[in-house]
Amino acid sequence: MFELLIRSRKFLIGTAIVLAIILFAIIGPALTRDPLAYSSHYVEPPSNEFLLGTGNFGEDVLAQLCTGTRNSLMIGAIAGGLAMLIAVLVGGIGPYKGGLVDEIANAFTNVVMVFPMLPLLILLAAIFETRSMFLLALLIGLTSWPWAARCIRSQVLTLKERGFIDVARMSGMKDRKIVVAEIMPNMLAYIIVVFVVSLSIAVLTEAGLSMIGLGPDPSTSVTLGSMLYWVMNSTQAALPWDLWWCFIPPGLILTIFLVAVFIMHNGMDEVFNPRLRRV
Amino acid sequence: MPGNPIDQMIPPGTTDVGRLRLKAELARYFGLDKSLGEQYINFWSNLLRGDLGYAVMRRYSFMPVANAIMSRLPYTLALVIPVLFIGFFLGNWIGARAAYAKGKKSDAIYFLSVITSQMPFYWFAMVLLFLLAVNARILPTGGTFSPRFIPSFDVASFLDALSHYTLPFLTLLIITTGGWATGMRSMTLYELDSGYILYSRQLGFRNKKLGSYAERNAILPQFTGLNINLNNLIGMTMIIEMVFAWDGIGMLTLDAIRSRDYFMMLGTFLVTMIVVILGNFLVDVAYAFLDPRIRTGTSG
Numbered sequence: 108m109f110e111l112l113i114r115s116r117k118f119l120i121g122t123a124i125v126l127a128i129i130l131f132a133i134i135g136p137a138l139t140r141d142p143l144a145y146s147s148h149y150v151e152p153p154s155n156e157f158l159l160g161t162g163n164f165g166e167d168v169l170a171q172l173c174t175g176t177r178n179s180l181m182i183g184a185i186a187g188g189l190a191m192l193i194a195v196l197v198g199g200i201g202p203y204k205g206g207l208v209d210e211i212a213n214a215f216t217n218v219v220m221v222f223p224m225l226p227l228l229i230l231l232a233a234i235f236e237t238r239s240m241f242l243l244a245l246l247i248g249l250t251s252w253p254w255a256a257r258c259i260r261s262q263v264l265t266l267k268e269r270g271f272i273d274v275a276r277m278s279g280m281k282d283r284k285i286v287v288a289e290i291m292p293n294m295l296a297y298i299i300v301v302f303v304v305s306l307s308i309a310v311l312t313e314a315g316l317s318m319i320g321l322g323p324d325p326s327t328s329v330t331l332g333s334m335l336y337w338v339m340n341s342t343q344a345a346l347p348w349d350l351w352w353c354f355i356p357p358g359l360i361l362t363i364f365l366v367a368v369f370i371m372h373n374g375m376d377e378v379f380n381p382r383l384r385r386v
Numbered sequence: 387m388p389g390n391p392i393d394q395m396i397p398p399g400t401t402d403v404g405r406l407r408l409k410a411e412l413a414r415y416f417g418l419d420k421s422l423g424e425q426y427i428n429f430w431s432n433l434l435r436g437d438l439g440y441a442v443m444r445r446y447s448f449m450p451v452a453n454a455i456m457s458r459l460p461y462t463l464a465l466v467i468p469v470l471f472i473g474f475f476l477g478n479w480i481g482a483r484a485a486y487a488k489g490k491k492s493d494a495i496y497f498l499s500v501i502t503s504q505m506p507f508y509w510f511a512m513v514l515l516f517l518l519a520v521n522a523r524i525l526p527t528g529g530t531f532s533p534r535f536i537p538s539f540d541v542a543s544f545l546d547a548l549s550h551y552t553l554p555f556l557t558l559l560i561i562t563t564g565g566w567a568t569g570m571r572s573m574t575l576y577e578l579d580s581g582y583i584l585y586s587r588q589l590g591f592r593n594k595k596l597g598s599y600a601e602r603n604a605i606l607p608q609f610t611g612l613n614i615n616l617n618n619l620i621g622m623t624m625i626i627e628m629v630f631a632w633d634g635i636g637m638l639t640l641d642a643i644r645s646r647d648y649f650m651m652l653g654t655f656l657v658t659m660i661v662v663i664l665g666n667f668l669v670d671v672a673y674a675f676l677d678p679r680i681r682t683g684t685s686g
Contacts, residue, residue, distance in 0.1 A: 220614070221666060225621025226639075226658045233643045233651060315508050319628050319640060335509065339629070349520055358509030365504040373500075373572075 115378050121371025125303065128364050132180050135173025142170040142329045153352055160352035163337050171329050172356050179331040179361075180306070182244040182313045187306030189248030190255055191298065194305075198256035202263045203286065213260070220253040228312065232321040240323045240330070243316065247309045254308075258301050259294075262379075266290055300375045307368040314361060331357040392418065395442055416440075438656070439649035443641055451653040455638065459657065461530065462634030464551070465623050466661075469558040470616060476559075477566020478608055482601045484567060485574035499571065502564025507622050511557045511629045518553065526550050528631035554630045558622060562615065569611060573604035609673055616665045620658055 113119070136142075146165035153160045159168035201212030231246050232238060266272065275285050310331070316322045317332020318339060325333035338354040392412050396405055413419045416439075417428055432439065438451035446454040484495040519527040526532065530550055537543045577583065577600035586596055624636030631637060635654050642650035 221617065221662070223617040223620045223658065223662050225618075226624060226655055229624065229639060229643075230651060230655045311506055314506060315625055318508055319625060321643070335512070338512070349516075351516060354509070354512050354516075358506055358512065361509065362501065362505045365506070366501055369500055369504045 115374040117370050118374030118378070121367045121369070121374060124363060124367035125371060128176065128360065128367070129180065132173065132177040136170075136177055139170035139173050140167050142166060142174040143327070150350055150353070159356055160350075162334075162350075162353055168334075168352060168356060171334055172331075172360065174329045175331045175334050175357060176360055178240060178329060179310050179313055182240050182247070182330065183306040183310035185241065185244035186248035186251065186309035186313070187302050189245065190252040190305045190309070191302045193248075193252040194255035194259050194301070195298065197252070198259035199263050199286075202260050202267060203282075203290075212256075216253050216256045216260070219250075220257075222250075224250050225312070225315070228316060229319075229321060232316055238321070238323050240328055243313060243322055244309070247312050251305060251308055251312070255301050255305050259298070262294060262297050263290065266293055296375070297379070300372055303368055304372050307365050310361065311365060314357070331361055392416075395447075433656075438653040441647060441650050443645040443647040443650060445641065446650075451649045454650065455635065455653050455657050458634055458638045459661075461632060462623055462627065462636065463661075465554055465558060465627075465632070465634065466616075466619055469555065469562055469623075470612070470619055473559050473562035474566055474608075474612065474615075477563040478570045478605060480563065481567035481570025482574050482597070482604065484571045485578060486597070496568075496571065499564045499567040502560055503568050505561065505564075507557065507561045508625050508629055510561060511554070511626050514553055514557055515629070525553050528629075530631075530633040550630075550632070554623075554626050554632050557626055558619070561622070562619060565615070566608065566611075570604060570608055573607060574600055577601075577604045606677055609669075609676060612669045613666050616669065617662055620662055620665075624658075 143166060146161065146167075148157065148161045148165045150163060151157060151161045151165075157167050157169065159172065162168055162171065197212050197216055201209040228246060228250055231250075232243065235242060272285065272289055275289050280288075313322060313330060314332035314335065317325065317330050318335040320336055320340070322330060322332050322336070325336045334357040335354055338350055392409055395412055396408050400408060410419075417425060420428070436452060438455070441447065441449050441451050441454050480495075481499070484492070484499065487495055515527060519525050526549055528550070531537050531543070531546050532550075535543075535546055537547070578596070580600075583596055583600055586599065623634065624639060626632070627634045627636030628640045635658060639651060639654045641647075642654065
């Protein structure tokens with residue numbers, strides 16, 4: 108499976124871009140100045156001193172971009188990890204056990220799936236007075252798992268029918284051992300990609316919530332969404348939308364990240380469903 | 387919960403003594419002096435009678451929440467319904483055509499549709515706003531009508547609303563169209579590669595005929611996608627409304643959050659849920675008309 112993934116051009120390009128952005132988020136904050144430090148250069152366009160210009164209170168947009176990407180990815184990783192955990196439990200155990208357990212797990216997934224996630228998150232986030240990045244990640248993780256659960260479920264269903272699982276069962280292997288030793292290794296690549304997609308959805312949601320002021324406190328924590336929040340609530344210019352250097356970078360990096368994740372997922376899909384492959 | 391809706395109702399100039407008395411009086415009036423359990427029962431009994439409480443926020447002071455929401459709901463539906471249908475037909479049409487493109491052109495279409503569908507929609511709204519409203523000054527930056535414009539049922543009001551409507555509509559339409567096109571392209575490719583098409587090609591069917599067979603099968607999974615698309619679209623519309631200050635449910639929710647109007651917040655959420663469930667139901671019914679295989683289950 109892994110050799111096939113390596114050969115997929117889409118998967119490779121997508122993964123390379125995702126890794127590049129993660130690297131940027133890890134190294135960036137160490138090389139730039141304090142993203143929250145004020146300076147006397149209010150809303151200045153890009154210059155040699157401030158490569159991407161400055162924000163409302165003279166903050167360095169480049170520094171905010173690095174730290175914001177890091178924080179957003181961290182929120183995404185926690186939320187995506189939580190979503191993944193619930194998805195593996197609900198979507199993995201159901202089809203493996205079959206029968207009533209599967210029925211209940213599947214019905215539960217479908218019911219949660221019908222819930223429109225964004226209005227629910229808006230309501231949940233508004234209930235809390237202050238929201239830390241961790242709390243927001245928890246809220247996003249708790250509401251965004253149904254999609255991942257479906258993916259895992261369908262993959263377990265196809266794996267379950269394979270011969271080697273039957274052989275393992277006939278040879279008297281215990282359920283837990285079959286899951287750990289036979290199913291998981293075959294699911295690993297799949298689970299990782301589903302995790303990355305969950306992460307990207309969480310990052311997208313976080314930025315949207317923070318932008319309308321329902322994220323972590325924008326004056327103390329920098330995320331990609333808080334950068335957009337300050338553009339929408341700018342006090343410096345009569346028309347805040349004139350500050351293109353403030354809102355183009357966070358959105359652009361988000362777009363590149365989301366597109367890369369999509370292409371990666373698409374490439375993986377083609378490997379797992381060979382009929383989708385076409386030159 | 388942050389803040390207290392009662393505090394918001396008391397006029398700013400009230401003296402301390404007056405404030406205490408008003409507070410007690412308002413708490414008694416809204417039944418907030420009762421125990422939590424009683425309040426909860428009250429909430430449900432009122433809800434089942436269609437009473438969502440009273441608005442606290444300035445704009446709708448003491449108006450029943452249900453009335454305030456109903457006055458804003460048409461604005462949201464005016465965005466959601468056309469975007470859902472136009473986006474579906476336009477996106478699937480583009481996607482089906484894109485499946486036949488070859489080489490560089492195919493790659494270009496693929497990337498364009500992926501980028502439009504994956505882009506953060508709220509950011510795309512800002513970009514459009516920046517390009518068309520701030521730089522080119524073709525369209526207004528936000529609101530439902532121009533400031534100091536008194537809307538009525540005439541051509542001028544309609545044109546004014548239309549110019550404000552264009553940007554949020556375009557944003558949502560482009561994003562959803564991209565999503566449909568990406569899905570339809572890969573579904574059509576999948577069908578074009580399947581046995582019945584290859585066999586028909588061997589028999590000498592024309593390409594046009596083959597395409598129509600493939601597309602009919604490719605569009606079925608797209609219809610099932612309508613449910614999830616509707617759910618996403620409602621959430622997207624709420625945030626897009628906040629960006630463009632379009633007077634729908636989303637903007638109402640944001641105003642309610644800002645003025646800590648919990649009745650209103652809960653009310654908008656409930657109405658959104660009802661809209662989504664009704665929409666899902668209608669899509670399911672429509673699906674039975676389109677795919678005869680679904681209908682057979684009901685007859686037996």
